[in-house]
Amino acid sequence: MTPTRYVLAFLVLLCLSSAANAQYTLRDPKAIPLHGEWSFAMDPMEVGERGKWYQEGAPLGHWDKVTVPHCFSVDPRFQFYTGLVWYRRNFPWQPTAGNRVLLHFDAAYYKTSIWINDKKVGTHEGGYTPFHFDVTDFLKSGSNTLAISIDNNTWRVGTIPGAKDNNQPNDPFPGWVNYGGLIRPVYLTVKPEVYVENVKVEAKPDLAKGTATLAIKTRIRNTGNQSASPRVIFRVTQSGKPIALTWKQSAPSVPGNQTSTLEATTTLKATDVKLWSIDQPTLYELQLVAAADTVQTHFGIRTLEVRNAQLLLNGQPIKVAGGNRVVDYAQLGSLEPDWVVEKDMRLMKEAGMEFHRLTHYTPSESVYDWADRNGMLIIAEAGNWQLTPREMDNDTIRTKFRQQFREMVERDWNHPCVIAYSVGNEYLSEQPAGQRWTKDMISYGRELDPTRLFTFASMRLNILPKKPEDEASQYCDFISTNTYGNHANVLKHIHSLYPEKPIFVSEYGTRADGKDTEAGQISYIEKFLSDIRPLPYVVGASWWSYNDYLSRHNGTNPDGTRPWGLVHLDRTKRPLYKAHQTGMAPVTVEKISWEPGPAGVHGLKLRVTARGDFPAYLIQQYTLKTPGGSIAIPTLQPGQSTDLLIPVRGFDKTLPIEIVKPTGFSILSQTFDLTNDTRTGN
Helix, strand or coil: CCHHHHHHHHHHHHHHHHHHHCCCCCCCCCCEECCEEEEEEECCCCCCCCCCCCCCCCCCCCCEEEEECCCCCCCCCCCCCCCEEEEEEEEEECCCCCEEEEEEECCCECEEEEEECCEEEEEEECCCCCEEEECHHHCCCEEEEEEEEEECCCCCCCCCCCCCCCCCCCCCCCCCCCCCECCCCEEEEEEECEEEEEEEEEEEECCCCCCEEEEEEEEEEECCCCCECCCEEEEEEECCEECCCCCEECCCCECCCEEEEEEEEEEECHHHCCCECCCCECCEEEEEEECCEEEEEEECCCCEEEECCEEEECCEECEEEEECCCCCECCCECCCCHHHHHHHHHHHHHCCCCEECCCCCCCCHHHHHHHHHHCCEEEEECCCECCCHHHHCCHHHHHHHHHHHHHHHHHHCCCCCEEEEEEEECCCCCCHHHHHHHHHHHHHHHHHCCCCEEEEEECHHHHCCCCHHHCHHHHCCCEEEECCCCHHHHHHHHHHHCCCCCEEEEEECCCCCCCCHHHHHHHHHHHHHHHHCCCCCEEEEEECCCECEECCCCCCCCCCEECCCCECCCCCECHHHHHHHHHCCCEEEEEEEEECCHHHEEEEEEEEEECCCCCECCECCCEEEECCEEEECCCECCCCEEEEEEEEECCCCEEEEEEECCCCCEEEEEEEECCCCCCCCC
16 A cells, blocks of 8 residues: 555544544544444354454455444344344554554453454453553554454353352342443554553652652563663643652663563652642643653542541541442443533532442543542442352452453552542452452552552441451451441441441442332432431442443343432433432531611521531532622531621522532532511612
8 A cells, every 4th residue: 555545544544433533532642543333243153253254355244334432232233132243344554663553442341352354363351441452463554354252241150240150040140231342442552662551650748748759650561672771751740830850760671572660759849739639639740751652641649548437538537428320321321422421420520429439340431530630539349249259269250350450450540539449349248258359359459559448348247247357348448338228227336346447338229119219219318318427437428329220130120220310311310319419518508697788788698517427528619609699608627617698689589509619510509588588678
């Protein structure tokens, strides 16, 4: 192919990808998307590999056309199919000497095999974590054929997540649908012979001095045969402003065909340090140049620690509400285009959901990017959903879990929103296998990232173990409990077992189709709040679930839904949404008195109180918004109050107000009745 023809072909590739790519932001600005139109075929008899469907000349007359990213489980042509499928496309390429080409998958559910130009590149198992292959030696000049087979059958014992080997009727399924396909972006990157494989930023502030240290660990891959000593240059900016730093670095030497981790440290002056928090989510940008390769990542500076049964963010106690988000949207399944992420996260933030164990697997990284920019606390969890004791002791399952856990951690370790990792959900944690799993996987997690806290979501604390060593929460930094009733008694008993550990209620809630319907959800959350507010060691509570979702799990409605949510599957709000927003706001507003004034301008005195029970944290740079303008709320510690005089003109019958965070999110709205107020003047 001539250079001109190659350029034209490459422009065609970009045009074909542009419509799909517009919905998905790729974090690497130099990435080459492979979105857009692909050929697709189901393979229920699993004959595709034997029939060489991956070959360049394979006939495509019976294949369908789909748009990638693609979830075949919600495509009306293949809806609810479970089994093996194939994707194919051609793309132009012109190899360049000395460069490496990497093929990336942000996620593909579940078991994936890849061929390029009739040759098998490799396989990957796991449905929610990213992976890539070096495909340099598989590419040729001109048109290249990429074929991918994907099997979404996770109803088998041995997958993560997967079926339980308990032989129970109608109980092999995880609690959500096994949405299959190329569910997240697929793209290429071109790298030099020596390139940055990953970078880890550890930012640690000194709260007393106001300074901060940065430790950068750069994993560099040398694909050449000779040893390389790449010069590594760092550039840190905040809001576009460069920060002058002096770095101490290890000797940059990477043997041929090897990967090495290079370390560098520096100190930020107090004037350059702005802490990250849920209301002040300050981010820094790091640009790293290693020889001919350049990568970028963002990070935040914050501390997160457990002390005296409290969770401390930047040295301040914090108690925050949250929600579990199942990755499921009407007609999209597990696809997470940018607009879905924006819609969901904004709805959650404005509902008072800011501290999440989002779900039982890894969502799109765009979720964490949003949480970094807008302020949320997240516990990231890999796929141990109710594994049985035999499964947790199985070496193969342990190996698969460690792989997925590592892929999750290495993707997410620079996100300041990620404060903890969970090693599973609702397994038999009082049994020896559950104890071993918890201890071993937390130990493995600390090897990967010792800067985070560790936990798991237990359902066994509700049966009230008698001694702390009776249950695996003994190994956690803080307790996570899935508790759906008898909250006060259960939480008090948990605290008696682990008095130094804060408690996060990782799941609680009730369905909208219960005997009390949607009104029952409101009374449930009101009772829950009255139960936990006297308990100072409860630092978080995450409603199950933020959204309705589809499922095959026993107890699912005949229409396939599980209606737990504040919002329906299409994100229309239930009455619970407003109840959660009001109940979980960190401030309350009450009318105190009517203050008459001259010239028809009266004043309504409102008292704004920072909750001292739950949720509770520092209120700073909040505003109270009325039709007449905005009034700054002074800084309030939990439990403190301030009175604000709101001007009211004429004879308005109502006064609507909103409380707005410094990040611009409206978290509380109320309307005060003025009809009974005594006014003087015109």
